[in-house]
Amino acid sequence: MTNLHPTFIEILESLCSFDGVHEGNMMSSPAITLSGKVFAFQSKKGNMVFKFGSIENLPNRSIAVTEFNPFKNKGPLRGWYEVHEDDHQHWQAFANVAYELMKSTGR
Numbered sequence: 001m002t003n004l005h006p007t008f009i010e011i012l013e014s015l016c017s018f019d020g021v022h023e024g025n026m027m028s029s030p031a032i033t034l035s036g037k038v039f040a041f042q043s044k045k046g047n048m049v050f051k052f053g054s055i056e057n058l059p060n061r062s063i064a065v066t067e068f069n070p071f072k073n074k075g076p077l078r079g080w081y082e083v084h085e086d087d088h089q090h091w092q093a094f095a096n097v098a099y100e101l102m103k104s105t106g107r
Helices: 006-015 085-105
Strands: 021-026 029-034 037-042 048-051 065-067 080-083
Touching (some): 006 085, 021 037, 029 085, 048 085
Antiparallel strands (some): 029 037, 048 080, 065 080
């Protein structure tokens, strides 16, 4: 089981105060959901992964972000972007944008 990063716990607690936001799972990792759909989770490597749909939706392009690819023989998950643990101070802003995108688009 992945050890929860303290920043992930803070983000989870703050976002769960919103209607319809709950703790969930994505790929056996702790996740944050809106109406049952995951929009952010902590990867097994300890990084955070966010559903932005498109790189144009990233809130801060000066932060190193990579497409999330947990597979060995497949391409990355379309629309999902990973932010390294070293940039955890930016996770809240990324989570807020991912939440707003999920809230407005439902996907």
